[in-house]
Amino acid sequence: MSVNLRISNVSKVFEKNIALNNVSLDIQAGEFVCLLGPSGCGKSTLLRLIAGLDKPNEGSIYINDRNVTNLPPARRNFGIMFQSYALFPNLTAYENVAYGLRNKKMRNQDIEARVDRLFHMIKLDSAKKRLPSQLSGGEQQRVALARALATEPDFLLLDEPLSALDAKVRISLRKEICRIQKELGLTTIMVTHDQDEALTMADRIIVMNKSVVMQEGTPEEIYEHPENPFVADFIGSINFIDKEKCKLYGLCEQERAAIRPEKIELSRTEKEASLRAQIKEIEFRGFYDRITVCVSHGVQGDMILLVDVPFRMVKTMQFRIGEVVYVNLPREELLGFKTA
């Protein structure tokens, strides 16, 4: 069974440090939500409040419209995964997964059946008898996932579950977690500082900074329509263009504009509204090149822009440093911000 969660005006203070400042959130049943933000933004604190590992100073937390603010973790019925796996080092993988079930005094054969099913699900049938120290990081985290799911929780909390793993393992585990989450239709909240992780995994992203929510929305919304410069800057790369240069180049009327490097077009032929620029740097990035260009307009008007050029175009165009090119900033891709 999946549940919805509601966080209502929650604040948390640690010895004069404000970790959360009046945060409210609604999470639908079955939804995969990512709390994304730089370290110290309060995302882990929020997760711990939802888990009941810490208590908020103000505000309430509701599970299926029941106020659980003062309930201990065990009575909220969720599963949790930590960055450090937190597997019991002295127990086998099997006993780790069975740990919560033994607390519930289930019959041995029922436990066995359920644990077997979980090991099958995480595709680690052969590792049951092994100790955590005999498993790789990725395997340990899968066991931790199985343990989190063993008690048939109503929702799942993931605290940076992938940040301790190697790049390759991380990507395969991303898929694994998403598959299992969709299979079970389990409400899931994941904390991460990795934007790629959030973009690829989440149904909805909640971007946090300095103890408040900056923006919430689907990955597309967050990426394409950041509501403020922080979100625009934190997720993906972006060129900011300040007010004077906007006016100088006739780009827009707003206070501050921004455009993502891959939205800028680069060519050797002059088009209407394109700007003359010189290539300053070319950085090889694998499937694209990041080219730094300098648009000049008189003495004070120099504008540095980053442009991402896809691999195929790089092959055919063969840009060189020092070369004069033309950049086009499509008006529909320009993002405008009111505040600087």
Add this chain to the structure above:
Amino acid sequence: MEKLKQKIMRCTKEDIVRAIAIYAVVAFLLVFLVCPLCTLFVKAFQNKDGAFVGFAQFIKYFQSKSLIQSISHTFFVAIMSTIISVTLAFFFSYALSRKNVPCKGFFQYIGMIPIFAPTMLLGIALIYLFGNKGIFTALGLKVALYGKVGIIIAESIYCFPVATTILMVAFSAADNRLYEAADTMGTSTLRKMLTITIPNVKYGLISALFVAFTYSFTDFGAPSVVGGNYNVLATDVYKQVVGQQNFNMGAVVGIILLFPAVLSFVVDRITNQKQSAAINSKSVPYQIKPDKKSDALATAFCICITLVMVIFFAVALFASLIKLWPYNLTFTISNYDLTKIASGSGFTAFKNSILISLITAVLGTIVTFVGAYMIEKNQKFKTSRRIAYFLSITPLAIPGTVIGLSFIMFFNASQFNIPFMDGYALQNPFHGMYGTIWILILANMIHFYSVPFSTATTSLKRLDKEFETVSESLAVPFYRTLGKVTLPLCLPAICEMWVYFFVNSLVTVSAVVFLASPTAPIASVIIVSMEGAGQTAPAVAMCMLLLFINLFVRLVYEAIRGRSNKKK
């Protein structure tokens, strides 16, 4: 070309310094650790006339009823005091590291006090409490003190600090995430204890058990005071060697004493390695959650433990300050008049003890640090370094009684017969040390070698390995880096080593009881003989003096450390 020549010259000079240092350390340990032990082994297989008799001595030993009895006695008291002291230390360190107990530092220091006093003090305090004219006895609480009960109580208190120290370290290494994971699964407190806490401190617990066992198995001080007719191995050796001058039988008992110590040493080595593997960098330190009931219980327990300690030492202090227990309770400080103690040798003994402790602390710190440095920060002399390392940690496995015994045999011999080469004999160049304070200094240096050595090694390991590489690349000789960088950075560790040597040398009795002579008396041995002669009050006064000096040294050390910590 000229420069190259200079470079070679300098390199070799440095190498010579290194070589001298490492060989000197190895030689020191070979001569004063290995040779005496070999003498002991040889003696065990010889008869009084020095003829090889194989296992005859051992067979004779195991046929003697009273000696067999003392083995079973020793095991019994050692096992009992191990169980009691480690159980108490377990709850004490659990309370201090996992519960909200106020004034933790205070409790911890009080719990450590027995380290700073000679074990005889515990025995004497017991006599004042539970002896024939003891306070509790007078109140109607009659305990058959002399014998196993007395020894077990005294040893339990004696082993308590070391077990606590080991367990505090074990408890400090916990991953809070494990407890949180367990909490989310609704785990009971008991189950958390059984599946997380105890497995987590398992190795510390094993280590504490073995160390406590060895301590109580080999201690001499407490049984000599409250043992009565209950004979144990450590007092047996003393009787055999000092009483009956039967060195060969003493050697046999010494070898028997070695067994549990060596076993405990091996277990400790193995568990140490496993313990360090149990925590990783991703672990989150344990966070104490307030819980009124269990916090109050923990505080109450800590208060009980400290109360016992305080009662022991308060009674000892009181007894040292009155005229004649229990008949004349008028206040006096005459017991502290060292010139009157032990027919005038009290003052010399006290002076000697301080002198020996100071010299041991200085020389011991230098030798162990140089040894550790040469082993840790050196690429050459692989074999010598390995031998030096092994020899440096070996003393941990040798009970003080055995060190004293082997020293007496080694230094007492005026010449050594070389085995299988009859007629050839080697003059003993160290015979002259016999009967001087130098043999005591050497015995203490060897006896307490391993712990400061480990302290030095740990602090050196913590330093960046690149320091040496950088200075080498800058062509700075290693001794300059040592003086300018390594030594200042290791200064806290060096102070700690110095204090360890000093404190232990001042109160030890097990090794030196064989070695102190009338020409070079020392305080701890004088205490044993005074107590034996019924001069309990001056004996306890002497104990208190040693305790005060040690506490003073420790407090000065803490003050210095506190100040240098603040600077950082």
